[in-house]
Amino acid sequence: MAERPAAAPGSRGRKIKYINLNQLRSFFAVAEHRSFTRAARSLNVGQPTITTQVRALEERYGVELFQRLPGKIALSETGAALLAIVRPLFELEAQAVTLMEARGGAVVGTLRVGSVGPFFVMKLLAAVQGAHPTLTISLKTSNSEEILREVLDGKLDVAVVGDVGPDSRLSAVPLQRQSIVVFVGRRHRWSRRQQIDLRELHGQPMVMREQGSRTREALERVLAKAKIKPRIVMEVPREAVREAVAEGLGIGILSEAELTPDPRFKALRIADSEAATEAFAICLQSRRSIRSIAAFMDIATQVSTKR
Template sequence: MNLMQLRAFHAVATQASFTLAARTLGLTQPTLSQSVKALEERYGVLLFERSSRRVQPTEMGRRLFQLTTRLFDTEQEAATLLEGSAQLARGLLQLGADSPYYVMPLIAEFDRRHPQVEIRLSIGNAGAVLEDLSEARLDVALLSNPPVDPRFHIVPLYRDPVRLMLPAGHPLAAGDAVPVAALAGQRLVMRETGSMTRRTVERGLAEAEITPAAVFEVTGREAVQEAVALGLGLGFISAGEIRPDPRIAVRPLADCAWHTDEYVLCQRDRRRFPAIRAFIELAVAATA
């Protein structure tokens, strides 16, 4: 059995594209296509349906993909074992997150354990961070509610309730909690499209059939907090991101369970790289 042919098949099945698979393997597309075709002809099977715009594996292709996934995962494990912990004595770990508050304590602990590893952190909304992770511009990401995607190894960490921010002295801040129904007719301050907190709130408002008077959109959580402090509307924040500000009152929502779920994730085929694996294991242990 030709291992290169299996590797070509596995890359196409993973990427759902001959073009992307060829780029991943550093081959020309004709060379990769010929490898897959040779594998099919050798065993008299059809591994991909090529009639649609997106390459789809046949039933035989799906069964083979399960086997090649185990094969190349084992290959990566062997490489990781042989490389050992030496890679943790040097190198670069590029992290992304949609909030600095969750990731900074993890970075501090990782740096204490592995001081020779250089760490770079990029903060952005979840959509931008996810794109950077998918393009391998990042090694690991900490995100709220990432979409299920077979390209990623996704590990749950914890659940974070959503809180309401109000200007200090706002009538709704008089009680210990604010009913969701009280948001009807209020002006709301929302983060940009792509924010998971915004998606959570919009979904909750729609389910409760609540329509705000207006929505003021700003970029970044700091801008939301400043807008709320200056009376431009009511905003939302995850409980773990709350920082004291005398200009702002923070209250739970009385009759709902709006929340975000935090996850740590990386590209699936890179999850056993020593630095990536070490950071994910640290994140899981720290939030257990």
């Protein structure tokens, strides 16, 4: 008669409970996409299957995981708590799949990249794609604050952002330092100049990036130190800054990397200021060994050492 395996310490007399992983995977997909339809598409199954799986999970444990609202869904308090627990589980599953799918050393799968703008990241992505042509890349752009938050939340794998402070959760590689310049519309009285002094911005109407922009934060630190106060007339996203300046609504700021030819603008160097931002490639330290993330960060390190 075969021996029964010994019970784990502390488990004698207790019934081990298991959760249905298919139901949990359906919940995770809906929570990530905030949509039953998009979740079904991501898992390549029919929407009724997803709906049934999530409902069965809720009924089994007598909880509400989603609030079904008109035209949308939202995580309940229990659903949000469960999402925080299961996200690492499915990240580990993704690592396992990546490991098993790697063929002949190839890096496969999809790398979710965030960036403060295409100007900062495209050369790096070209190098990554050239070295690993089997890797698919998806790119999201926003301000540094939002991109950093999504990396920390696990919604993005890697990112290129502005200045980041010390954070033990992150692996960071410095990429490049970029001076900050101002730009004006062609009808502005400064449009024939090549540079200005910092003090000339005092009292001037300025169109600023939204809060969370590292470019804005870097310039504001310099202005505050010099006790210079421009008049902020608008706060808008990057592309809207360009359009507002073109319409003569104020003076804009950008980094050198964002300087692209446009007949509507004139860029001006700030002669007596060292206002600048530095771009960093970042990822979660705990995910640094994932093949696709490691490939990106290794190439970022190569780029950094060539500066």
